[in-house]
Amino acid sequence: MKTEFILTAEGVNKSFDGFKAINDLNFYLDKGELRTIIGPNGAGKSTFLDLITGRTRPDTGIIEYRGTPVTKLREYEIYRLGIGRKFQTPSVYSDHTVFENILLGLEGSRGVWTSIFGRVTSEQRERIFEVLEIIGLKDRAEVKAGNLAHGQKQWLEIGMLLAQNAQLLLVDEPAAGMTDEETAKTGELLLSLAGQHTIIVIEHDMVFVRQLGSKVTVLHQGHVLCDGTLDEVQNDERVIEVYLGRKKKH
Amino acid sequence: MAGSEVRRLEVWGITIAAVVVLGVLPALNVLLPETNPLHVSDFTINLYGKYLTYAVLAIGVDVLWGFTGLLSLGQCLFFALGGYAFGMYLMLKIGKLGQYKSDLPDFMVFLGYNKLPAHWVPFNSFWFALAAVVLVPGIVALVFGYLAFRSRIRGVYFSILTQALTYGACLMFFRNDFTFGGNNGLTDFKFILNYDVNSAATQRTLYMLSGFLLLGSYVFSRWLTTTKFGKVQRAIRDSENRVLFSGYATSNFKLFVFVYAAVISGLAGALYTPQVGIINPSEMSPEKSLEAVVWVAVGGRGTLIGPIIGSVGVNALKSWATRAYPDLWLIILGGLFVLIVLFMPKGIVGIPGQIRDLRKRFQRRESPVPVPAQGATSPSAE
Numbered sequence: 001m002k003t004e005f006i007l008t009a010e011g012v013n014k015s016f017d018g019f020k021a022i023n024d025l026n027f028y029l030d031k032g033e034l035r036t037i038i039g040p041n042g043a044g045k046s047t048f049l050d051l052i053t054g055r056t057r058p059d060t061g062i063i064e065y066r067g068t069p070v071t072k073l074r075e076y077e078i079y080r081l082g083i084g085r086k087f088q089t090p091s092v093y094s095d096h097t098v099f100e101n102i103l104l105g106l107e108g109s110r111g112v113w114t115s116i117f118g119r120v121t122s123e124q125r126e127r128i129f130e131v132l133e134i135i136g137l138k139d140r141a142e143v144k145a146g147n148l149a150h151g152q153k154q155w156l157e158i159g160m161l162l163a164q165n166a167q168l169l170l171v172d173e174p175a176a177g178m179t180d181e182e183t184a185k186t187g188e189l190l191l192s193l194a195g196q197h198t199i200i201v202i203e204h205d206m207v208f209v210r211q212l213g214s215k216v217t218v219l220h221q222g223h224v225l226c227d228g229t230l231d232e233v234q235n236d237e238r239v240i241e242v243y244l245g246r247k248k249k250h
Numbered sequence: 251m252a253g254s255e256v257r258r259l260e261v262w263g264i265t266i267a268a269v270v271v272l273g274v275l276p277a278l279n280v281l282l283p284e285t286n287p288l289h290v291s292d293f294t295i296n297l298y299g300k301y302l303t304y305a306v307l308a309i310g311v312d313v314l315w316g317f318t319g320l321l322s323l324g325q326c327l328f329f330a331l332g333g334y335a336f337g338m339y340l341m342l343k344i345g346k347l348g349q350y351k352s353d354l355p356d357f358m359v360f361l362g363y364n365k366l367p368a369h370w371v372p373f374n375s376f377w378f379a380l381a382a383v384v385l386v387p388g389i390v391a392l393v394f395g396y397l398a399f400r401s402r403i404r405g406v407y408f409s410i411l412t413q414a415l416t417y418g419a420c421l422m423f424f425r426n427d428f429t430f431g432g433n434n435g436l437t438d439f440k441f442i443l444n445y446d447v448n449s450a451a452t453q454r455t456l457y458m459l460s461g462f463l464l465l466g467s468y469v470f471s472r473w474l475t476t477t478k479f480g481k482v483q484r485a486i487r488d489s490e491n492r493v494l495f496s497g498y499a500t501s502n503f504k505l506f507v508f509v510y511a512a513v514i515s516g517l518a519g520a521l522y523t524p525q526v527g528i529i530n531p532s533e534m535s536p537e538k539s540l541e542a543v544v545w546v547a548v549g550g551r552g553t554l555i556g557p558i559i560g561s562v563g564v565n566a567l568k569s570w571a572t573r574a575y576p577d578l579w580l581i582i583l584g585g586l587f588v589l590i591v592l593f594m595p596k597g598i599v600g601i602p603g604q605i606r607d608l609r610k611r612f613q614r615r616e617s618p619v620p621v622p623a624q625g626a627t628s629p630s631a632e
Contacts, residue, residue: 096484174256
């Protein structure tokens, strides 16, 4: 029997103007697990991440991270618990260099005064280059993030989450708009992080999902339709009906 | 990299400007006889003193708009509050020298007051007034900013709200029973400490103080951009959600910038009032704040040096045009703004960069080597 879930969501509901985005959602995640969430457009995937990270609040239900309810906390407080999020569209600070982007993500004080009077220590510098090494942008440290290729921006954003030492990484469509090669590299990156970090990946690209080879949860109309390995869910009647049916053509 | 060279140019520019403004001009004013063609008149000193206070206001707008993405359309409120706070002291220093030979300011006699309202009494003290110049704009900004940022008011809603705030204050100050002189405001000043306000020496001192305030605001704002705070500030401008979801309480950062901008604007207002000789509610009207935004846009936002160039430049142009073409002045200002927005999105300061880009594009077109594939550059050029 598993003793500890890192993330649990029970009986979560959320509607926007009568539209039920999340409908009695129950979700459990083990520590160190890599989980992929798939589902058709409007299935509530991104809304689920919004609920975990405090961007929106559930109407009913409980979401707990390591036993702490997060549904009443503000975004930055949830972050400070160790939950990091990568947005669907790459959100990096385009006017800052790659180095500075990681610096702003770096674990440590987030106060106004410390940011005015603090200095970058050599330890922090080392840590930043460590992260840049992991995401493969070490030789681009002084480039402005706005000038990076699309895939590199995505990696940079993942790097910012690593710098903050987030235990739970929520990664929203990391492969969107990437070339095949970039997608494969992103997959390798995420796989190498699993274990030390717990990761939820939302993805549409089935090749990428297969590469990750993780347990897959299928969301449909804000509800968990089923979960299992990719092969299991692909052969599930209900899944074929709502989602994979039209995907199977190619 | 070009960045450090630009920075060096900026340091040189500011140093030279500071020497000219704080050294050469006052020297030419004091040392040369009026007959000398190089003599700088008292009128000019006074005029430029006013521009310098405007430049501080523009720096306030720039740290908000250019560096934090907060377009405040009510920055003149804080300028005027500082001006009023100091104006109250100046009013009380008139003493019995007013039209009505009373201890009370003229407008109070006129409105039938027989006693100084309680909140005016402490303004007999110069130091209290000076504290009020900092604290009143600072506290108003703190309260308003706290409420606005806590409620996540952003973008255009923030702009509209700041405009509404200054408009509301303007209407309030227009009322006679608000005890700040109503429509006419505060005027007819005689003394600061025990110096004659209107003497050339006092005016020159005020001009110098304005110059030092501008230099100080510039240096502090520039220093702030080099700190991690400055990086967070620009990150908020470029992607506030990312900052929020990276664990920063962005509202605190915005509040700090908002209060800082209000305080320097208030100090500028306090120096403006004795140099112009009047402070009235029209200084709070929304157009005034919009004008300040225009200066920043013309000079180049997000540059700190741009707002200084913009505010002094546009106002010098205004002084000239209102005399030379009084009827066309507004058309000139409007036309200038339209041209800048259309063709020079980075303002006057951005011109060299624009020329460089144009030259590059030209060279690329002429080069026989094909341009590398687009994959290396960002597809999301917004």
